């Protein structure tokens with residue numbers, strides 16, 4: 001194995017059960033990309049075409065990357081993650097070769113989930129960038145996606161963006177990102193699940209999760225994690241003085257809520 005490959009590849013140890021909320025997103029991912037891999041004969045019986053990728057969009061920190069990793073974990077597949085901005089920035093002039101190598105890496109490691117973040121980096125419509133060289137990269141990207149689609153090799157493509165409206169319509173043709181799913185900020189029930197999940201292995205006393213969930217409207221999953229981090233830092237400062245480990249309680253977490261503000265308001 002090329003050690004560089006390892007940088008972009010992992011075998012996630014989380015599954016759908018670790019993702020709070022998102023019932024609809026889980027259902028769509030199962031139907032569109034997991035089941036076709038596991039039961040191709042059923043799709044064939046109904047004459048339903050398989051293939052194509054899913055594009056996830058929504059506010060930052062609400063779990064697009066997390067659910068993509070969980071998708072790989074769910075089917076015991078590898079997870080390969082790239083950000084298009086990284087590809088475009090890091091190897092200026094060499095983007096096409098790098099793109100090809102990533103798709104090759106995915107093929108060699110099938111079954112796998114290939115997660116492409118910041119798809120909008122190739123967003124602006126091709127006509128706008130005719131002269132910039134980016135259009136070649138877009139065309140190459142689309143050709144690579146078509147190649148995966150046609151060969152049916154067990155590479156599942158998930159993309160993510162915060163700005164779906166910037167995307168060239170060519171990305172959305174059948175076999176490419178032909179399903180677009182909104183990953184919403186977590187609702188109250190989902191926030192409760194996420195908080196429980198994130199606190200699972202931490203020292204905790206009596207925690208009123210319902211109260212915390214109701215006081216964290218517009219908080220993303222990442223925000224909820226940040227609340228817990230803030231609360232833990234305070235606990236640590238206490239522990240430095242006393243030498244004791246005191247468990248996290250509702251009031252500690254509420255302090256965290258005060259200190260860390262919600263980030264999903266504008267959605």
Ligand code: ATP
Pocket residue numbers: 018019020021022059060061062063064065066067160162186194197220221222223225
């Ligand atoms: P960005 O647009 O900034 O890339 P994102 O939507 O990809 O954001 P993630 O990176 O997946 O967001 O989420 C950040 C972290 O928040 C995750 O690593 C995870 O720990 C936590 N998190 C977010 N949503 C959930 C969720 N639904 N369930 C459990 N944890 C979550």
